[in-house]
Amino acid sequence: MSNTVIIGLQWGDEGKGKVVDLLTPGADAVVRFQGGNNAGHTLVIDGQKRVLHLVPSGVLHEKCLCIVGDGVVVDPKVLIDEIEGLKSAGFLKKQAQLCISEKSHVIFPYHVRIDQLWEEKRGTNAIGTTGRGIGPCYEDKISRRGIRMGDLVDSKALKRRLAEVLPEKNEYLEKVLGNKTPFSENEVYEQYNTYGRYLKHYCQDTNGILQKLVGEKRSLLFEGAQGVGLDLDHGTYPFVTSSSTVSGGVMTGAGVPPRAIDEVLGVAKAYATRVGRGPFPTELHDATGEHLQNKGAEFGSTTGRRRRCGWIDLFWMKHAVWLTGCTRMAITKLDVLSGLENIKAAVGYQLNGKKLTAPPSRIEDWEKAEAVYETFSGWSENLEKITRFSALPKACQSYLKAVEDFVGVPISLISVGPERSAHFYREA
Numbered sequence: 001m002s003n004t005v006i007i008g009l010q011w012g013d014e015g016k017g018k019v020v021d022l023l024t025p026g027a028d029a030v031v032r033f034q035g036g037n038n039a040g041h042t043l044v045i046d047g048q049k050r051v052l053h054l055v056p057s058g059v060l061h062e063k064c065l066c067i068v069g070d071g072v073v074v075d076p077k078v079l080i081d082e083i084e085g086l087k088s089a090g091f092l093k094k095q096a097q098l099c100i101s102e103k104s105h106v107i108f109p110y111h112v113r114i115d116q117l118w119e120e121k122r123g124t125n126a127i128g129t130t131g132r133g134i135g136p137c138y139e140d141k142i143s144r145r146g147i148r149m150g151d152l153v154d155s156k157a158l159k160r161r162l163a164e165v166l167p168e169k170n171e172y173l174e175k176v177l178g179n180k181t182p183f184s185e186n187e188v189y190e191q192y193n194t195y196g197r198y199l200k201h202y203c204q205d206t207n208g209i210l211q212k213l214v215g216e217k218r219s220l221l222f223e224g225a226q227g228v229g230l231d232l233d234h235g236t237y238p239f240v241t242s243s244s245t246v247s248g249g250v251m252t253g254a255g256v257p258p259r260a261i262d263e264v265l266g267v268a269k270a271y272a273t274r275v276g277r278g279p280f281p282t283e284l285h286d287a288t289g290e291h292l293q294n295k296g297a298e299f300g301s302t303t304g305r306r307r308r309c310g311w312i313d314l315f316w317m318k319h320a321v322w323l324t325g326c327t328r329m330a331i332t333k334l335d336v337l338s339g340l341e342n343i344k345a346a347v348g349y350q351l352n353g354k355k356l357t358a359p360p361s362r363i364e365d366w367e368k369a370e371a372v373y374e375t376f377s378g379w380s381e382n383l384e385k386i387t388r389f390s391a392l393p394k395a396c397q398s399y400l401k402a403v404e405d406f407v408g409v410p411i412s413l414i415s416v417g418p419e420r421s422a423h424f425y426r427e428a
């Protein structure tokens with residue numbers, strides 16, 4: 001297998017975790033390169049559901065090396081709980097299976113508090129973040145006040161860095177956000193020093209490891225989190241996450257050169273969902289939206305929030321394919337569309353009566369953009385047991401072919417249910 005980047009083409013929750021798990025038997029390593037525990041990658045194996053927030057989705061395969069790369073922001077408590085949960089379920093038997101970058105930034109409790117208080121302060125303009133401290137941690141990284149994993153695992157460095165940063169955080173929290181209970185430097189240090197001692201054994205120069213793996217021509221999977229619609233630069237700003245969710249994020253977040261990437265596999269649901277606030281031109285507020293929400297069990301795997309549901313947005317996906325250099329697509333949750341008389345897909349946007357040639361840049365335009373649809377016949381058959389493209393109902397085949405034609409890349413993998421086994425590859 002070649003080196004493949006897995007990217008969400010919509011607004012996250014496309015089923016990237018399942019796709020990574022399916023492709024892992026052909027990979028030597030799976031690498032997370034951005035985001036943090038705002039992600040929730042769900043794997044369902046023999047009826048057992050497991051949600052991973054930080055550990056790469058290749059972890060259920062013993063021989064696969066799992067790398068948490070430089071560009072990830074790590075909440076050490078969440079990571080330790082995840083490691084312990086995996087170990088007690090019989091996974092991650094060898095410590096060497098997991099490596100965490102020394103350069104990854106650490107999420108501290110003040111990041112979480114700042115994230116939550118900012119959301120409160122924004123009131124009706126809240127972004128609807130996951131409240132996990134992701135944005136404030138990336139802010140510190142950019143302003144060069146971050147504390148990295150390499151500092152966390154070194155008691156002296158941790159103490160020094162906290163002494164530099166915490167008084168300023170307490171002041172900011174109190175004066176700007178009205179926080180009444182400052183963080184005690186000693187308590188944060190004691191708690192995080194304990195986490196550091198635990199994580200020290202996993203903490204490594206992951207870039208050096210990647211350089212070696214690329215040099216040996218090993219197969220790597222780069223597991224994106226969130227989706228292109230949430231990209232800091234290219235998404236529906238300011239309703240975005242704080243990292244680069246496009247394939248370019250692999251270069252910066254894992255530290256590999258562009259020529260090390262052979263393929264970009266874009267993952268999309270057969271319809272669309274979004275959690276949190278922000279533009280969603282194909283959103284449905286009717287019985288069809290309810291159908292998708294209920295049948296697709298559309299609740300956020302990190303926050304449990306109800307996901308907003310709508311028709312697939314091919315106009316956006318075509319743009320996401322361009323931004324990511326996507327070469328193939330995986331379509332997930334196709335089974336959820338069964339039972340609908342008609343299915344719609346956005347093939348353009350209209351703004352103030354004019355057809356757009358690309359999705360808008362400004363949030364004001366995003367909010368006014370209206371989707372232009374093409375309508376397809378639906379199908380009633382249950383798809384969960386289908387194992388070949390040619391066995392899909394004809395209407396379903398036509399729908400998928402229209403998706404490929406519009407977006408401009410082939411669909412190579414189709415998922416028809418939450419279970420690992422419910423999928424098939426497209427025949428040549």
Ligand code: IMP
Pocket residue numbers: 011012013038039040127128129130131132133134135225226230239240241242275276277278
């Ligand atoms: P943050 O990443 O917690 O700052 O949240 C920013 C926006 O991204 C919010 O709308 C979140 O709901 C959304 N978001 C963050 N991570 C995910 C994800 O993994 N799936 C779907 N939406 C996400």
